[in-house]
Amino acid sequence: MLSAILWALIGGTIIGLLGKWVAPGDRDNIPLWLTIVCGIGGILIGNFLYTIFFKADTNGIDWWRHVWQVAVAAVLVMVAAGATGRSKT
Template identity: 30%
Template sequence: MGRILEMLLASIIIGPIIGVIARLILPGKQNITVMKTIGVGIAAAFIGGVIALLFKVDSTSGIDWWQWAIQIVLGIIGVGLVSASGGKKSA
């Protein structure tokens, strides 16, 4: 339980960075708000952290490159999906 809470807090801090990196890597214009970018980044950071934990690549000496790669790939997928579904439209 403690590890999941730690990942959640880390995701809130790292998530916006993941979202911005995903938008910068994804080609073309993304029709998505800043808040949705942050939300996608937080979700990608958390889910990527869980995946890294399951595959035991979350705790390496130094920077956890595999975890970052998983999180960024998930962020790119998330930003692309939100943008394709009309990211700036409001309900």
């Protein structure tokens, strides 16, 4: 259980930061904790959507699954940036 939470935080951080990097426009105005939450959401929702449209069991690293996760995280980062409305000033 603890290892699953740890991997969710590590994966959420990586996917969230990649999603923030891929998101169009200026998305640096959301805090790190919200980026991690968007990354965890990207992992969960991206996996769900990927398994709906594609074969879920592959051998080795499934790079397309990660592309879907980053894309969903980028959308979540854009939504979070719009919803929080933090300004840089």
